[in-house]
Amino acid sequence: MRARVIHTFTYSYSAPVLLGPHRFCLKPRGQGFQRLLDFQLTISPQPGRQYPLVAASGDEIIRARFNGPCEAFSVRASSLVETETPPLLQACLEGNEPLLPYPVGHLNGDLAGSLEGWLPNGQHDPAAVDVAQEALMGSDQRALMFLQQLVEIIQDRVKYTQRHVGPAWPAGRTLKERVGSCRDLAMLMVEACRCVGLPARFVSGYHLVEPKPEIYDLHAWAEVYLPGAGWRGFDPSGSGIIDDRYIPLATSSKPELTAAVTGSFSGPNGVESKMSWSIEAEIQESAIQESTIHESSGAPEVPHPL
Helix, strand or coil, X not given: CEEEEEEEEEEEEEEEEEECCEEECCCCCCCCCEEXXXXXXXXXXXXXXXXXEECCCCCEEEEEECCCEEEEEEEEEEEEEEECCCCCHHHHHCCCCCECCCCHHHCCHHHHHHCCCCCHHHCCCHHHHHHHHHHHHCCCCEHHXXXXXXXXXXXXXXXXXXXXXXXXXXXXXXXHHCEECHXXXXXXXXXXXXXXXXXXXXXXXXXXXXXXXXXCCEEEEEEEEECCCEEEEEECCCCEECCCCEEEEEEECCHHHHCCEECCEECCCCCCEEEEEEEEEEECCCCEEEEEEECCCCCCCCCCCC
């Protein structure tokens, strides 16, 4: 699939404000099963300093610092990407499918951060442990069957719903509420995978589904590291294994580090801010213009604190 995606943010303020440092996770991945053919980031007011950096996850993010007051702030990211469907996992593993629980000591130490539990001091959420054990029981300890069972259990226990504000919930709350956004279901899968020794991380990006929805939004899913196959995407709020319709923007073992725009502003007491954004996607092969304007996000957004 080849697609042009235009993602815009517009902020307005009731009085002049000073913008603090900002962090942008809007540049699509440019390696693996995705090629980045073109990327342009336009920011107004123009930053006094803007520079890219490579995050711990290997993704490229952009930081900016601003000079002087402003009453409006806009961000426009235009990306041309080409994606391909990843090869079948069975073919990649060639009969060497990992047995679970996977011994932590057999993995590269660079993956340690994607194995830690999400509770303080790295403990695993007991609710995630229970779900992982249930999926493991019906999998004959085979990793691929475990992942399939896990997706089915999550979809059976939790009803997907949109939730446009707030961070991703821990597994226990998602299972207790029995409803969750894409980011809540993604973190439930991430936590359960870590319980059995499979490194997992949170992904924020676009899902250009067919047929075209009424609105496009940011989406969130999980990536799981399978020895012999590497990082592979799974969407527990979708159909499981991802295809070429998914465009990753940012990954992290901590979901808050994948927010599309993170920053702050300061101004006089009582100053109010308003934000809106839009995602437009054109699938070039089908020459179909698919666009939407929406004022919420499936992946976590960190709003400007006052």
